[in-house]
Amino acid sequence: MDDSSKAVAKSMKWSNLDTESDDLDSGLDQEIPATPQQPDAKQESTDEKASDRWFHEQRGGKRVPKRLEIPNEVLVTTGGPLRMTGNITLIDEDGHVSHANYLTLCRCGASKNKPLCDDKHLDIEFFDSGSVQRLSEWMPLNRPQNLTVSCVKDGPLKYRGYLRVYNKKGQECITMSGSLCRCGKSAKKPFCDGAFGCSGA
Numbered sequence: 371m372d373d374s375s376k377a378v379a380k381s382m383k384w385s386n387l388d389t390e391s392d393d394l395d396s397g398l399d400q401e402i403p404a405t406p407q408q409p410d411a412k413q414e415s416t417d418e419k420a421s422d423r424w425f426h427e428q429r430g431g432k433r434v435p436k437r438l439e440i441p442n443e444v445l446v447t448t449g450g451p452l453r454m455t456g457n458i459t460l461i462d463e464d465g466h467v468s469h470a471n472y473l474t475l476c477r478c479g480a481s482k483n484k485p486l487c488d489d490k491h492l493d494i495e496f497f498d499s500g501s502v503q504r505l506s507e508w509m510p511l512n513r514p515q516n517l518t519v520s521c522v523k524d525g526p527l528k529y530r531g532y533l534r535v536y537n538k539k540g541q542e543c544i545t546m547s548g549s550l551c552r553c554g555k556s557a558k559k560p561f562c563d564g565a566f567g568c569s570g571a
């Protein structure tokens with residue numbers, strides 16, 4: 371995402387949208403129902419750090435987060451986090467839903483602020499080359515898509531929706547669903563392999 375897109379993006383998290391979770395998993399272009407509740411002042415300040423959407427639009431008779439013209443992509447960094455951009459709906463381990471256009475997600479397993487990275491990978495000297503060796507299952511798309519990322523308790527980041535997984539060495543894989551390792555132990559990083567008792571490959 372370029373700087374201008376990031377500048378447009380600003381924080382807003384919807385509280386109390388737990389009931390969305392099932393719908394969100396049901397498909398790529400699903401609508402996100404409901405008008406968000408007004409957060410109280412304390413929540414708002416916290417929420418501003420959590421995600422980054424300003425705008426909504428009317429789609430299918432519903433008021434939904436506006437899709438921005440940014441690709442759904444995740445950069446697998448060498449020895450560091452997953453840098454994800456796109457029209458992201460994030461469902462945390464407790465089922466809380468937020469929307470974001472840029473997230474830095476822990477993949478070493480050591481963050482105290484999961485699912486976000488807090489630079490603990492430096493303390494533990496997490497090493498991974500950032501290779502992406504899986505073949506693409508989908509052709510590149512240009513139009514903006516929705517991407518839903520669910521944090522599985524003691525498990526991976528499950529995603530549903532168009533996602534280009536890539537690194538700076540020119541490797542990439544485009545898929546419509548999958549699981550990204552966030553414990554740092556998968557033999558198939560950046561994807562989850564279900565090993566080490568992980569519950570969601």
Ligand code: FES
Nearest residue numbers: 476477478487490
């Ligand atoms: S990748 Fe940064 S804290 Fe885990």
